[in-house]
Amino acid sequence: xxxxxILVHLDSTPRTGVRLALAVRLxxxxxxxxxxxxxxxxxxxxxxxxxxxxxxxxxxxxAAARTAFAVATAKLGERAAFDEVNRGGEQEILARTxxxxxxxxxxxxxxxxxxxxxxxxxxxxxxxxxxxxVLVIPYAGSYSDLGRRPLFAWNRSRGAARALHDxxxxxxxxxxxxxxxxxxxxxxxxxxxEMVIAQLAAHKVAARFQGVVVDEIKLMxxxxxxxxxxxxxxxxxxxxxxxxxSFLGRGxxxxxxxxxxxxxxxxxx
Numbered sequence: 138x139x140x141x142x143i144l145v146h147l148d149s150t151p152r153t154g155v156r157l158a159l160a161v162r163l164x165x166x167x168x169x170x171x172x173x174x175x176x177x178x179x180x181x182x183x184x185x186x187x188x189x190x191x192x193x194x195x196x197x198x199x200a201a202a203r204t205a206f207a208v209a210t211a212k213l214g215e216r217a218a219f220d221e222v223n224r225g226g227e228q229e230i231l232a233r234t235x236x237x238x239x240x241x242x243x244x245x246x247x248x249x250x251x252x253x254x255x256x257x258x259x260x261x262x263x264x265x266x267x268x269x270x271v272l273v274i275p276y277a278g279s280y281s282d283l284g285r286r287p288l289f290a291w292n293r294s295r296g297a298a299r300a301l302h303d304x305x306x307x308x309x310x311x312x313x314x315x316x317x318x319x320x321x322x323x324x325x326x327x328x329x330x331e332m333v334i335a336q337l338a339a340h341k342v343a344a345r346f347q348g349v350v351v352d353e354i355k356l357m358x359x360x361x362x363x364x365x366x367x368x369x370x371x372x373x374x375x376x377x378x379x380x381x382x383s384f385l386g387r388g389x390x391x392x393x394x395x396x397x398x399x400x401x402x403x404x405x406x
Contacts, residue, residue: 139167139168139169140163140167140169140242140243140304140306141167141168141169141170141242141308141343142169142170142172142240142241142242142243143163143164143167143169143170143171143172143241143242143243143244143245144171144172144174144237144238144241144243144244144245144328145157145160145171145173145174145244145245145322146174146176146234146244146245146247146255146259146340147173147174147175147176147202147205147206147254148175148176148177148202148247148254148255149177149202149254150199150247150254150255151197152247152274152276153202153205153247154205154209154348155247155274155278155279155280156246156247156274157205157206157209157266157402158209158281159280159281159282159283159401160173160174160247160275161209161210161212161213161317162281163243163245163281163307164199164213164216164217166214166380167306168216169216169242170216170217170218170360171213171216171217171218172208172216172218172219172220172241173202173206173210173218173219173220174220174221174222174234174235174237175198175202175203175219175220175221175222176221176222176224176230176234176255176259177181177198177253177254177255178226178227178230178254178255178256179192179194179195179198179254180192191223191382195196202219202221203219204296205284206219207219210220212406220237222234224338227256227358228259230259231256231257231258231262232265232367234259234262234263235262235263235266235267238263238269238271239267239268239269241269242269242270242306243269243270243271243272243307244263244267244269244270244271244272244305245271245272245273245274246259246260246263246272246273246274247260247273247274247276248260248273248274248275248276248386248395248398249276249395250276250376258277260273260395260404261391261392261395264376264377264404264406265376265377265406268406270300270303270304270403270404270405271375271376271403271405272307272401272402272403272404273328273395273398273401273402273404273405275398275399275400275401278399278400280370280400280401282306282370283307283308283370283371283401284304284308284312284367284370285309285312285313285368285370286312286314286315286367286368286371287304287307287308287312287314287315287339287342287369287370287371287372287373287375288302288314288315288316288317288360288363288364288367288369288371288372288373288376289304289315289317289337289344290295290317290319290360290372290373290374290375291303291313291316291318291327291346292318292319292320292375293318293327293329294375295354295374295375296374296375296376296377296405296406297374298375299375299405300373300374300375300376300403300404300405301316301333301336301337301373303403303405304373304374304403304405305340305342307371307403308340308342308371309383310341311342311343312340312341312342312343313343313344313364314337314342314343314344314345315345315347315369316330316333316334316344316345316347317347317348317349317359317360317363318330318346318348318349319348319349319350319351319356319359319360319387320349320350320351321350321351322334322349323352323378326346326379327348328344329369330346330348331346333346334346347363349363356390357390357393357394357397358397360372360374360394361394361397361398361399364400365399369400370400370401371400371401371402371403372394372398372400372402372403373402373403373405374391374394374402374403374404374405375404375405375406376391376404376405377391377406
């Protein structure tokens with residue numbers, strides 16, 4: 138399996154360069170087309186009661202992003218394209234970015250922070266509504282590549298199965314994978330564990346299956362701790378999917394990971 142069409146979100150924050158560099162690396166690996174989409178909240182320029190859009194500030198931000206994208210993607214040639222969501226309001230940006238995301242094999246976003254011009258709900262909205270796998274890059278750390286030490290969150294659910302398979306194109310051949318099943322103290326290890334490992338082996342991923350007993354408070358922290366112990370460079374997880382964990386409100390685990398992520402995370406819904 139290969140990715141042929143990748144979308145990366147761009148904005149005027151310094152972290153854009155980190156995810157753009159990773160997006161270019163993936164586009165080079167797959168020979169894929171890469172589109173950079175600039176989208177951030179911006180106010181109209183006002184003189185009295187007269188409003189002008191776009192503002193000079195927004196035009197300058199778009200121009201800077203376009204230049205940075207052109208430099209970063211120079212080797213991609215015609216396989217690189219730049220676009221922008223020429224809207225200033227949060228709702229317009231959320232809706233438009235989600236609509237565009239639906240037409241790509243993979244969407245790359247940044248973890249959002251308070252106080253920036255990107256809608257805080259952008260990753261959640263795109264994950265929930267685009268129908269596409271979404272790779273979210275943390276707002277701290279450097280990530281030049283991924284897929285050599287993946288961790289797959291597993292709980293015998295639709296979301297977990299989809300995340301595992303959506304991640305396969307990103308996994309390097311011969312990767313050392315870890316499948317982590319978080320379970321209650323009274324539950325046995327998944328009877329299908331060997332089949333999960335066999336599926337990964339069929340894709341040349343050498344993985345092992347590990348069951349971890351957790352309580353309702355520590356589930357997501359346990360996954361992040363396991364990722365750290367494995368030196369994982371990618372976490373694949375089903376989003377907005379509490380199947381098998383009745384104590385998890387729908388989406389609460391996803392939102393926790395989005396707030397506290399420590400490594401690139403692929404969300405599938």
